[in-house]
Amino acid sequence: MGSQQMNGAEIVLKALVDQGVSDIFGYPGGAVLPLYDAMFNQNSIRHILVRQEGGAVHAAEGYARSTGKVGVVVVTSGPGATNAVTGLTDAMMDSIPLVCITGQVPTHLIGNDAFQECDTTGITRPCTKHNYLVKDVNDLARVVHEAFYVARSGRPGPVLIDLPKDVAMAMGTYIEPKHVKPKHYSPQVKGDSVKIEQAVKMIAAAKRPLIYAGGGVINSGPQASKLLRQFTKLTGFPCTLTLMGLGAYPANDKQFIGMVGMHGTYEANLAMHDCDVMVCIGARFDDRITGRIDAFSPGSKKIHIDIDPSSINKNVHVDVPIVGDIAYVLEEMLRVWKAKAPTLDKGAHKAWWKQIETWRKKKSLSYKKSDTVIMPQYAIERLYELTKDRDCYISTEVGQHQMWAAQFYHFDDPNHWLTSGGLGTMGYGLPAAIGAQLAHPKSLVIDIAGDASILMNIQEASTAVQFDVPVKVFILNNQHMGMVRQWQQLLHGNRLSHSYTESLPDFVKLAEAYGWVGMKCEKPDELDDAITEMINTDAPVFFDCRVAALANCFPMIPSGKAHNEMLLGDDVSDEEVGGAISEEGKVLV
Amino acid sequence: MLKPKSQSHYVGPAVVQDIVSRTLSVLVDNEPGVLARVIGLFTARGYNIDSLTVTETEHEKHVSRITIVTTGTPAVIQQIKHQLERMVPVHRVLDLTVEGQSMERELALVKVAGKGDKRIEALRMAEIFRANVIDASINHFVFEITGKASKIEQFIQIMTDLGLIEVSRTGIAAIGRGDAAM
Incomplete structure (x- = not known):
């Protein structure tokens, strides 16, 4: 049986079950009551009642980030939807796959400034990967299936479905996922093989290489993290991670040189500044990473692997862009690398590591210990x-x-x-x-x-x-x-x-x-x-x-400064801290 | 230590590029909100829109064609293209200016009021520009003119001296030459 008759709310629940959803986070309200009524008599899906809609979205984010699954949120119209906006924006920025279903006033009241009405699709357009307003119950199953597809494919993100109350109560036809024709939306997952060969050649010739990986590795799935480890081990290169990338490479491994960026380690930031080949894997040269952009890693050739073409050359010009899924691209790079078995400049790498060890000896994360107060x-x-x-x-x-x-x-x-x-x-x-x-x-x-x-x-x-x-x-x-x-x-x-x-x-x-x-x-x-x-x-x-009330977080690249102008906690007095940022730097965030 | 030369902070002046004008053709699903989505991208990211034309071009597939004339450095134009391409309802984005030979046309309705010599001169100029009179009284003409934006600009400039009181323009429609489709 490919299709069945049921009401809109039941269609949504059936579609969620068929998408493998076991938990949803939500908060009921007038416009979304039919959906809650449909939840009443079923055991397939657990509903987690939060205390404010914003909490539902963050909970779904935590659920999604820790499992790799799509997080699901159900909230009501008006304030329910507007309370969800922060969480949706958060998921958009951090590429977290979510499907958020919002109740909406009945279709005949849309645009009438009805009670608890807001222009949900209008408000959430810039903070979702895609959103839908469903006006016909027979579109509903397709839209839900499509929403899951869009949320998890390519660069993941939040997708919102606005569901008017009358549509949720109308009878319609359910369609199973396998009968839904995929949308033309199909992000590129396989990297360009010519570019991959170029990258391997460039990496093999590096004297001061650095791997800089980010949240994209985690979004690509556990396999990508495994391949990142293999690639790093195979090359023997130093590896740094962004805030979002932590865990993609083991922090306790000696090739890991700490987090990069505004509060990253001295060795990671100096390595970033002085490297000659930078391999950026699933990171996006965000301003918290680059600091002052015209002084960012001035002498390096840059390779950038990212599934989102708009991330490439957005902030920093790169020499070899590779658009594709991290796991695919890394696997291909490893294959090419093994086939070519390039000879590396061991001497140069040894000197580079020696330099990194000198930076590491600064112990940039050290702080003043205390016996009386908890630091x-x-x-x-x-x-x-x-x-x-x-x-x-x-x-x-x-x-x-x-x-x-x-x-x-x-x-x-x-x-x-x-x-x-x-x-x-x-x-x-x-x-x-x-x-x-x-x-x-x-x-x-x-x-x-x-x-x-x-x-x-x-x-x-x-x-x-x-x-x-x-x-x-x-x-x-x-x-x-x-x-x-x-x-x-x-x-x-x-x-x-x-x-x-x-x-x-x-x-x-x-x-x-x-x-x-x-x-x-x-x-x-x-x-x-x-x-x-x-x-x-x-x-x-x-x-x-x-804890100590006035402790500062160091090391720090003050805003408007380059990586090699880091403030280290040990040797800064309060006065130096006060004068660390120039007048121009003060306007930056 | 290496001291940066420039005083700027987040804006990267490493490569100084000239501002160029580009015509983009964007094929999109004609679904509710799609135009708002595209325009919202331009405002949110600070891109320019010099001209915008949109209508459904393939009714059975519900596909619309949006023609956008925008200005920016080549790097910004590239960003615009990628940002558009990653939108779910966008099928394809084509930079007509870069892809090769393409034609651009615009239609304008130009209302000119006046009497005597100026009125005669307006009609004479309209003939030279191959503009059609689509409405007239003893006090006015409405001309319909089609052509490149530069031709329309020139026509409007001339009519300004001859009693121009109102202009309505469609914005640019563009298409590539030859037998290949987008």
């Missing part, structure tokens, strides 16, 4: 040491804690690091952790948070309790919006305008009010025991980790 870096170091032997997923909010987590928590596997990189959405971490924990019930899932960020989606604590999700929230509590404060110190004469949180809640009591376990730790020598207790608690835990 935030120390807290992450201990958290890593005490959790590294478990299958652990880490999400973060946005700010200093996020950068410290990226620097001090070491990821050896892809899909274990969930962070809002492109949009930088405070409030991402808690719902994302919930989404990841639902997908991996036996794993340890920790949201490394800040005291300001966590309050942006605190209501999701209630979701965690309802669905027995034992996530841990590890708050680096410095009583400031740490990164804002750091920038005010750097840029604005240390005038801390509104970056101090005057009346933070008592996080332990707050945790208990939600039905969580609340913990607090203030002393470095009590930290290990407290973290162990947190890990061993089979319930959601809020861990209020009181």
Whole structure:
């Protein structure tokens, strides 16, 4: 049977089941009630009731990022849809595959400023990969199947389906995925073989090579990470990763030289600046990576592998662009490499590694230790040491804690690091952790948070309790919006305008009010025991980790500066920090 | 250490390129919102639109052809092309200026009011430009003129002195020469 009669809401649910969906994140409301009615009498799909629609989207992002599957969101019209906008934009920036179904007022009321009406497709057009307004129930099955196809193919992204209430209630025909003709949309997955040969030749001739990989490797799937490892091992080249790429290459491998970019390591940024051949794999030369663009890696030939042609030559001109899926292209490159068995300039590579080791010896991530107060870096170091032997997923909010987590928590596997990189959405971490924990019930899932960020989606604590999700929230509590404060110190004469949180809640009591376990730790020598207790608690835990209030996140490439003008934490006084950014640099973000 | 020469920050002046004008043909699914999507891309990313023409050209397939005249450096034009190509309803983008020989035409309706010598001169010039009179009274003419944008510009310039009161232009439609289709 290729087709069956049912109402629109049932068509949607059937299509979701046929797309392999087992969990959806959502919040009901008037316009989406038919869909919720259809959910009432079925057991194939679990619905996770969030506490605000924004939380639903971030939870779906965490779910998608940690599984490689498409995350699914259902929200109502009007405010339901507008609350989802931040999450959709976040997923767009970080290329996370989502399908978001929004209720809409009945078709005859569209355009009438009806109750809870908004122009959802108009509002979300720039922040989705594609969106649909379905006006005919007989289009519905096709649209849902197509939405999944679009969300996960090529460069993944969020797709929205706006579903008017009368369409959800009308009777129509269901079509199975196999009967839906694929859209003409077909991104290029196989790389151009001529370009691949060129790239191999260029790589083989390199004297100071560098592999710079990003989130695209993770989006391409686990196979791409495996191939990246093989390629790096085979060539013996140093490898650096972007924030979004962490886990694509094992952090504990000696060929890994740390994260690159604004808060990346000294060795990674200097290697980026001085290399002669840069192999960019699934990264996009974002401004947080390049710093000052006219001084970005001035002497290198650049190879760029990306599935999205519009990423190529957008910010930085590259010499060999290869459009294709990372896994396909890397496999082909490895094949060509093995067939050609090129002789490498071992002497040059040895000298290059020696140079990198000299930079590494700077120990750019070092910080002033303390016996009396917990340093935030120390807290992450201990958290890593005490959790590294478990299958652990880490999400973060946005700010200093996020950068410290990226620097001090070491990821050896892809899909274990969930962070809002492109949009930088405070409030991402808690719902994302919930989404990841639902997908991996036996794993340890920790949201490394800040005291300001966590309050942006605190209501999701209630979701965690309802669905027995034992996530841990590890708050680096410095009583400031740490990164804002750091920038005010750097840029604005240390005038801390509104970056101090005057009346933070008592996080332990707050945790208990939600039905969580609340913990607090203030002393470095009590930290290990407290973290162990947190890990061993089979319930959601809020861990209020009181850390040094005014610690800065270093190293740092100040805005408007080049990679070789990094500020290192050890040797900067507060005065130097204050004068680090020129007048021109101050207008940059 | 290498000191950067230029004082600029994020804008890369490494290669200074001239601004060029390009005509792009974009084949799209004629679905609701597709034009908003294309125009939204141009505003969101700060690209220019000098002329825009759109209508459904293949009714049975619901395919529309959008002709956009835009200006920018060759690198920006390349970006525009890639950004358009990755949109789901976009079938194909062709840079007609680069692809080779192509023809561009525009139609304008030009209303000229006046009496006496100026009116006679307007009619005379219209004949020279092969413009048709499609509406007239003893006080006015409406001319219909087709041709390259430059010809239309010239015609309007002349009519300005002869009592021009209103102009409506279609924007540019373009197509490649020869027997091959897009």
